[in-house]
Amino acid sequence: MYQVIKMYGDWEPWWFLDDWQDDIIEEQVFEYFEEAVSFYKSEWQSLRMNLPSCKCHDNFQAAFWDQSEKRWCENCGDYLQQYHSLLILKDGQELTEEHFAYHFNVRNDEPSPRPRNCKFKP
Numbered sequence: 607m608y609q610v611i612k613m614y615g616d617w618e619p620w621w622f623l624d625d626w627q628d629d630i631i632e633e634q635v636f637e638y639f640e641e642a643v644s645f646y647k648s649e650w651q652s653l654r655m656n657l658p659s660c661k662c663h664d665n666f667q668a669a670f671w672d673q674s675e676k677r678w679c680e681n682c683g684d685y686l687q688q689y690h691s692l693l694i695l696k697d698g699q700e701l702t703e704e705h706f707a708y709h710f711n712v713r714n715d716e717p718s719p720r721p722r723n724c725k726f727k728p
Contacts, residue, residue, distance in 0.1 A: 608642035609695045610634045612649065616677070618661065618669040619691040622700075629691075639705065642694050649692055657690060660714055664706040666694035 613619055615629030636642040646666060653670040654660060662668035669689045676685035694701060 607697060608636045608639055609698065610636065610642050610646050610649070611691075611693050611695065613689070613691040613693075615689060615691075616679075616686045618689055619667045619693045620663060639696075643707070646692060646694050653690055653692060658714075665701050665703075666692075666705070666707065667700075668692045 610633070611619075611630055612632040613626075613629040614631050617623060617626070617629070619626070634642075634645055636645065643666075650662070650668060653668070657670040657672050659673065660668065660670045669691045671687055671689050673687070675688045677688055678684075679686045694705075696702075696705070
């Protein structure tokens with residue numbers, strides 16, 4: 607089974623921190639890869655049209671953001687960028703290279719560096 611996951615939070619999806627699943631806001635499950643890609647593509651295009659910045663990898667992991675969308679972090683004493691992320695997993699695991707789609711490898715910005723005093727490290 608393939609999962610298309612939408613996330614919202616402090617980290618881009620490719621970090622897979624211990625509590626990364628806490629940031630999931632939606633999950634759709636598909637039996638076939640092609641169905642998952644079709645849904646991913648639709649969501650990807652919507653995020654691309656509505657958010658000015660993106661960094662997308664060819665393994666169907668993408669982060670979109672607006673530089674003005676940040677939250678205050680008490681632990682860091684600074685504002686953290688908030689990311690709208692999208693990814694496809696197979697049985698809960700990252701896709702293997704045979705599934706990569708290089709036309710999704712798009713980047714028009716780089717995320718802001720984390721505050722130096724951020725206690726949360728990837």
